[in-house]
Amino acid sequence: MEIKFVTADFSVADQVTGDDLVALKNAGFGTVICNRPDAEAPEQPTAGTLAEQARSLGLNWYWLPITPGQFTEANVSEFKQLLKSSDEPVLAFCRTGTRSITLWALSQAAEVSSEQLLHKATAAGYDLSKLAPTLDERMINNNESKLVR
Template identity: 70%
Template sequence: MEIKAVTAAFSVAAQVTSDDLLTLKAAGFRTVVCNRPDNEAPEQPSAASLAAQAQSLGMSWHWLPITPGLFTKDNISEFEQLLASANEPVLAFCRTGTRSISLWALAQAPHTASAELLQRATAAGYDLSQLAPQLDAAKKQ
């Protein structure tokens, strides 16, 4: 598992396994957010099994499944609220990390300049340029 830091308090990763949860705990992560719906792929562990292990390790667990490319206003609002109240640092994951960092950027957009969000994503290895219009629109609302 490759952990990609976006900020000091928020990182993303591709699919997390039960072994990865031990690594995350050792690295100091206190909250894990799964943005992947169950059964996207046959080898994917279920959210419930990962939740049970995360909680047994004393980590907070949240499941906010996102269908690829479909970020609703409710998803974005829920993620923003989750991050505002989460024990940091937080790691969010999906199949590749793209949904998680996209959701983060959309949740931050009303409060942070689009250019900064895009730069942070690029620094973490993600090209979110296709989200620029949505990020800009969120700033104007």
């Protein structure tokens, strides 16, 4: 597992194992979010197995599986809610961390500029530049909805 710090309270990683959960607990993480569907790869542990181990360690555990490239508004909304209500710091993971950081960027885009989000993603080692128009649109839609109120 390679942890990539995005903000002071949010990080992403590639596949987490049971041993990694112990390391995450020892490092002070409070919540783990798994964005990987079961059975993507034969060697990956199931979400249920990891959930049981995480909870036995006192970590909050959430499973929000995302098929690569298939982000729904419901996924983004649920992820945003999980971030708001979770014990920090939070670590989200998938196969490479890309789905997790993409969900994070989409969930923050209504309040944070695409430039800032892309900068943080790049600093963590992820190129989300193709997502810029979508991030900008989320900010515009949020600003327009505030004007309507």
